[in-house]
Each structure stands twice: as C-alpha cells, then as structure tokens.
Amino acid sequence: MTTRAVPTTYANQPSAPAPGTGRRVLRAVALAATAPYLTLKSAWLAGSHVGIPDGSVLREPGLYFTVANSVTLAMDACVILLVLVLTRPSGIRFPAWLLTVPVFVATGLLTPILLGFPGQLLVRALGFGLEEATKAARAPFLDPWVFNVVYTGFTIQGLALAGLFVPYARERWGRRWQGVLGPQVIPDGVRGRFPSSTGVVAGAAAAAGLAVAAVHAYWAFGGTAWLGAERAAAYSAETAVVSAAHGLCALAAGAGALLLARGGKSRAWWPLGLAWIGAGATLTWGTWMLITSLGPQVDGGEGPATATLLTYAGQMITGALAAAVLTRFLISRREV
Numbered sequence: 001m002t003t004r005a006v007p008t009t010y011a012n013q014p015s016a017p018a019p020g021t022g023r024r025v026l027r028a029v030a031l032a033a034t035a036p037y038l039t040l041k042s043a044w045l046a047g048s049h050v051g052i053p054d055g056s057v058l059r060e061p062g063l064y065f066t067v068a069n070s071v072t073l074a075m076d077a078c079v080i081l082l083v084l085v086l087t088r089p090s091g092i093r094f095p096a097w098l099l100t101v102p103v104f105v106a107t108g109l110l111t112p113i114l115l116g117f118p119g120q121l122l123v124r125a126l127g128f129g130l131e132e133a134t135k136a137a138r139a140p141f142l143d144p145w146v147f148n149v150v151y152t153g154f155t156i157q158g159l160a161l162a163g164l165f166v167p168y169a170r171e172r173w174g175r176r177w178q179g180v181l182g183p184q185v186i187p188d189g190v191r192g193r194f195p196s197s198t199g200v201v202a203g204a205a206a207a208a209g210l211a212v213a214a215v216h217a218y219w220a221f222g223g224t225a226w227l228g229a230e231r232a233a234a235y236s237a238e239t240a241v242v243s244a245a246h247g248l249c250a251l252a253a254g255a256g257a258l259l260l261a262r263g264g265k266s267r268a269w270w271p272l273g274l275a276w277i278g279a280g281a282t283l284t285w286g287t288w289m290l291i292t293s294l295g296p297q298v299d300g301g302e303g304p305a306t307a308t309l310l311t312y313a314g315q316m317i318t319g320a321l322a323a324a325v326l327t328r329f330l331i332s333r334r335e336v
C-alpha cells in the first residue's frame with residue numbers, strides 16, 4: 001500500500017522569527033523611501049501643482065493623467081505591503097505566488113533605475129550632463145528637483161527591498177538554489193534535465209536579448225537612427241546611460257535563461273539571479289514603455305518611432321521567454 005505525502009498548508013506553517021535589527025532598519029528605510037513619491041502623487045491627485053512648472057502639459061486636467069497618477073500611486077503603495085510581508089513573522093506563510101509576482105515586477109521596474117540613476121548622477125558630476133541652453137530650449141515638464149527626489153527614493157527602495165527579500169527567500173526557498181545547476185532531485189514525472197523545448201525557449205530568449213541589447217548599445221554610443229527626430233535631438237550622455245542600463249538587462253535575461261537551460265556544474269544561485277533580474281527588467285519595462293508610448297504623450301512631444309516600439313516589444317519578448325525558463329527551473333527544483 002502506497003502513501004501520498006500531504007502538502008503542508010500555509011496556515012499550518014510556523015511563523016518565522018521576528019526580524020533582527022538589520023531588517024528592522026531596512027524596513028524603516030524602505031517605508032520612508034516611499035514617502036516622496038506617494039506624497040507628490042497624492043498632492044497632484046488633489047489638484048496641487050507642486051513641482052509642475054507653468055506651461056507644463058501636466059497642469060492640464062484630464063482623465064489620462066488622473067488614471068496614470070492613480071495607477072502609479074497604487075504601484076508604489078504596494079511596496080509598503082511587500083515590506084510588511086517580508087518583515088512580519090507571519091509573512092513566511094504568505095502564498096508564494098501572491099508574493100513572488102509583485103516582487104518580480106518590483107525587481108524589474110527598479111533594476112534599470114538602480115543602474116541608470118546613479119550613472120546619470122556620475123555623468124553630471126563629470127560635466128557631461130545637459131547644457132543649460134538645451135534645458136532651457138525644452139518644453140517645461142517637471143521641476144528638476146522632482147526627478148532627483150523621486151528617483152533617489154526609488155533607488156533606496158530597490159536597495160532596501162533587495163536587502164529584505166534575499167534573506168526572506170533564503171529562509172523560505174533556500175534549497176531551490178543550493179548546489180549546482182546539473183541533475184536535479186525533483187518530483188516523479190519531471191526529468192532531471194530540461195527538455196529540449198526549454199532549451200529552444202532559452203535560445204530564443206538569448207537571441208532576442210542580444211538583438212535588443214545591440215540596439216540599446218547603438219543608442220548608448222551616440223546612434224540616433226530609429227529614434228525619431230525629436231528624440232534624436234534630445235540625445236545626451238544621460239539618455240545614453242539609460243539605454244546602456246536596459247541593454248545590460250536584456251543581456252542578463254538571455255544569459256540567465258541559457259545558463260539555467262544548459263545546466264552543468266555552476267552554482268545555481270547566480271544564473272537564477274541573472275534570469276530573475278534580467279527577465280523582470282525587460283518584461284516590465286518593455287511592457288510599461290510600450291503601453292505608455294501607445295497612449296497620449298504626457299510631455300506633449302511626438303510619439304516614438306516604429307523601430308522604437310519594436311525595441312520595446314523585443315524587451316517584452318525577451319523577458320517573457322526568460323521568465324518561462326526561470327519558472328520551469330524553479331518548478332523543477334520544487335521539494336518533494
């Protein structure tokens with residue numbers, strides 16, 4: 001007579017120990033870092049024009065801006081919920097999919113900012129930022145301090161969330177990335193190596209990621225083709241840093257997917273990290289930029305060129321393919 005293992009329900013799982021001093025500090029930092037963005041968005045929804053100069057298109061009331069501000073405010077408010085789940089003792093019992101999906105999205109949205117914003121600050125410090133004449137010639141959109149305050153907050157959020165999620169994930173799912181990538185100890189009916197279809201998906205992710213990275217590298221090094229006249233004229237060292245960040249994320253997604261599919265004797269944690277970060281960044285930013293590009297242009301400028309839209313779609317495809325390989329890998333590592 002055979003017996004079947006009964007999975008432990010979330011309700012029956014024990015609570016994790018209370019967070020130590022380090023996690024409590026990171027929790028406070030992460031929560032505080034949401035304040036600038038949430039305050040600004042709330043003020044704008046209430047009708048305030050703080051940080052919005054005269055002549056900016058953002059001063060014009062409209063349903064699109066109201067919806068956009070509401071959605072982005074809700075997205076940043078979700079960071080508060082994530083922080084509480086990651087630091088409350090009962091958070092260890094939170095449903096896995098309900099936690100990992102928002103963390104994956106948060107990782108994707110914040111990673112290019114973590115790479116790009118400090119790079120832009122460095123570029124400005126070295127004297128390669130936009131000249132004052134160029135800034136003055138541009139149509140007013142937001143006061144410069146708004147970008148600095150908001151993106152500083154996003155950078156701190158990203159670092160704090162990473163510092164909270166890694167130990168949480170180690171406690172809850174640490175065995176999934178222990179050891180090497182090669183033959184896995186996995187449930188019956190699942191082979192120890194990836195099926196050929198997963199290898200094909202990984203190869204497609206790598207090819208798409210390489211193509212996207214090549215386009216972003218071209219823009220990062222001064223190329224202006226496929227950008228459209230207005231965006232080509234707005235090229236600067238600061239926009240080059242942003243392109244470089246997105247190109248690196250596309251490469252990470254493709255490389256991570258290939259490494260996970262190939263297996264071998266490499267430690268599992270770093271290909272998993274590459275795939276997680278790269279897939280999240282390319283999928284979320286590709287989707288976000290494509291959606292916002294197809295809608296009204298909030299800065300009043302021209303819409304992106306067709307080739308730019310195709311690049312955003314390529315990021316989405318790269319991220320989706322890499323995420324599929326990542327999901328397959330995590331399922332194969334599931335404990336019996």
